[in-house]
Amino acid sequence: xxxxxxxxxxxxxxxxxxWMLEETGVPYETHLxxxxxxxxxPDYLAVNRMGKVPAIRHGEAIVTEVAAICTxxxxxxxxxxxxxxxxxxxxxxxxxxxxxxxxxxxxxxxxMGFTVxxxxxxxxxxxxxxxxxxxxxxxxxxxxxxxxxHFRAVxxxxxxxLIWCFNSxxxxxxxxxxxxxxxxxxxxxxxxxxSLDEEALAAMKASAA
Numbered sequence: 001x002x003x004x005x006x007x008x009x010x011x012x013x014x015x016x017x018x019w020m021l022e023e024t025g026v027p028y029e030t031h032l033x034x035x036x037x038x039x040x041x042p043d044y045l046a047v048n049r050m051g052k053v054p055a056i057r058h059g060e061a062i063v064t065e066v067a068a069i070c071t072x073x074x075x076x077x078x079x080x081x082x083x084x085x086x087x088x089x090x091x092x093x094x095x096x097x098x099x100x101x102x103x104x105x106x107x108x109x110x111x112m113g114f115t116v117x118x119x120x121x122x123x124x125x126x127x128x129x130x131x132x133x134x135x136x137x138x139x140x141x142x143x144x145x146x147x148x149x150h151f152r153a154v155x156x157x158x159x160x161x162l163i164w165c166f167n168s169x170x171x172x173x174x175x176x177x178x179x180x181x182x183x184x185x186x187x188x189x190x191x192x193x194x195s196l197d198e199e200a201l202a203a204m205k206a207s208a209a
Contacts, residue, residue, distance in 0.1 A: 003028075003059070004027070004029070004056065004057075004058050005028065005029050005058075006018070006030050006031065006054065007033060007044065007047060007048070007053050007054060007056070008030065008031070008053050008200075009033055009035060009204075010032070010197035010198070010200040010204070012054060013054060014053050015194070015197050016066050016156060016160045017054040017066055017070070018193040018196060019156050019160075019189060019190050020069065020070045020073055020074075020153060021073065021193070022192045022196075023080060023082060023187075023189040024073055024082065025080060026073075026077050026080075028056075030200070032203075032204055033053055034204060039053060047062055048064050050064070052064075054066065054069065055069075066100075066157060067096050067097070067099065067100040067157050070153045070154070071096060071153065073153070074153035081150075082151075082152055082156075084147060084152055088150075088152065091147045091148070092147050092152060092154050095139065095154050096153075096157060098135075098158075099157055099161040099162070100157070102124075102127075102132060103126070103136075103165060105124065105125050106132055106170055107161070107170040110129075110165075110169065129170060129171055132165075133172050136171070137174055137177070140177065140180050144183060145183075146158050159180065159181060162181070
């Protein structure tokens with residue numbers, strides 16, 4: 001595999017991938033794309049036909065969708081220790097896909113102001129916000145990270161979705177959620193990623209002025 005390329009906008013879910021990349025410690029080239037025209041050019045549509053960010057290109061391999069990118073990078077760079085051990089795999093994959101499915105569906109509907117009619121709750125992956133809240137609280141109680149004692153790639157994606165959820169009011173903010181959020185937010189790689197995105201946003205604003 002060749003060079004690693006990262007396509008993003010600092011005001012997108014690309015911030016999660018940036019954090020993941022910083023955790024791997026692997027060099028990568030960043031391509032900043034403004035919303036609208038830059039994401040719809042033929043060159044970028046060849047990377048992601050959806051015309052959305054984030055995406056990565058690793059040699060000839062292209063990966064889109066944040067959960068998939070995090071999973072791929074953990075496997076592509078095992079020396080970073082972000083993938084699961086055999087014992088951790090059930091929780092690792094369960095919560096990666098829970099965050100990508102029910103949790104994102106819940107917060108998106110909340111942000112759009114859409115309330116699921118009671119008779120239709122069974123059709124939704126998350127059912128009710130109350131059930132999601134209880135499920136997440138149970139998953140995090142008595143363990144520092146979602147797979148147990150060790151920080152993994154799933155914590156990057158899962159915590160980002162969880163924080164979005166309780167900050168938006170989609171689920172109730174509970175002490176176990178806040179403690180987990182504080183724990184992951186203290187990671188040096190996240191601080192580096194945040195600083196890089198802040199610099200990128202400032203540069204994009206300056207070039208557009």
